[in-house]
Amino acid sequence: MGHDRLISLVDDWGPGDTFPLDINDLQADKLSRISFLLGGVGDGKILESEGVNLSSDLIHQARHAYSTIIGANRARKSLSKAQRSRIHVHITLLDINAGVLARDICIMMLLHDLAEKQLDSVTRCEIKATIFYTFAGIAMPSYCYLRSVIPFYLNICPMHSRLRGAIYDAKTRLLKCPARLPQFLHVNSEAIPNIIVALDYWAAVELSTTQMLLEHTPPTSGGDRSYFTGNDDVSPGYIATSQEGAAANRQAVYDLLDSFTDDHLLCFGYVAPGQTLEEAKRQILLKRESIVDHLVENTAYGSWPGRLDEEAWYWKTKVFLPPKELWGRHPGFSEFENFKVTRRKLPTSWESKVSIESEHVSTSVNINFVVPDQEPHRKDLEN
């Protein structure tokens, strides 16, 4: 499902599906009006009510705009100086859900601040963290929350004057005629009333962070991507093709695992550091299937180094780690180092032996959440 991955419309339809726009060969008039449309996601609420998992695409459609911007800039660098002075790229974001658009406008404002303003390093870091927590995860530290205008990141802090100010600011900018927005951003006048409704809603809504985080449970492994396989409405041909592809991927991973040299094995992520070669081999043999499961998933969807630790941490605490520079504000996150060590030392049973002081973490990130007693996401890796 290529649409889970990021697309740069200048370059591709996702990884493995390159389709570069030869901007070097474009005539001057074409170069000055390159245009892309990202659009039409349908109504997420209706899909949800039908009991269908929302794909990430429905939620983060605009992320393709960001990747396309990166692609456009990379392409621009390949142009001659004369061509560079002509290039102009127009990206239209069209969505039926005003809330999505309002959120994206907020992110774009923050990006604009980063691009245009002289900011001290702490402020920059806070803004970047705000973008990060807006983009990934469901809870954010209160300083991010107060910086943003995005209250759906549930926070039980009382309405803060800074937050009210930020919402007021966004509204003021949109209500100006024409809207007083960053130069690169154009919001169609017909979209503005609905976007303001969304901002107003978020400003007023009070939801329980505790409740939200309790409900925020890990998806069953692979379940969010296999929902169509048991669905009678999906064509059997499509299911067969996707299963064949999955089988081929899996075989490729077995082959790769078998091709590892001893050196590879010793620094392989599924082997705890400091183990002897014999121990490493034994461990990999024991956990072979679950390792392959994990790697197959990573092949298809990418991964980040350090994910094994952080994903386990995430499902314990329901929050991603903040930037290192801001750890001083979150004493609870120093637990992460211990968590990592314990997790690695006890690769077969860390689940029951690691305990994160939930209250400690919760006070430090200023969101009142609890860590529910739940099955860990990566159960397969523990056994």
Add this chain to the structure above:
Amino acid sequence: MSYSGGDRYYLEPNVCEIPRVLCEFNDRFNLGEPVWDGIASSRFALQYQSEVSAYTVCETFFDAVVDALKAMKGRLVLEVIHGDLMQSLSRIRLGKLGNRPQSFPAMYDRVWLSNVPYACPL
């Protein structure tokens, strides 16, 4: 106060997908410092030695966006339209969509439509 958009709409089924997708893109576009000291290929280099947080991945990605916004100042427009796709496209073609400037495109070089059929019964 009611708002049809709801609040649950924004929840990612698996939040860890986001940094993974971003990391794949960073890797593909050579953004930031190479974070992999890979075995065979980056995708398999899940090494304990590599300490890259989800935040760092996201930072690398958005730093590149910010660089692009700076470098392409005056050469990039992001236009936001709220509405139904087919209706909006017709109105774009007819030139009757709010305050949309005449200079904005009515035809596009490339269009990406979200893959709704995956989420709906086919």
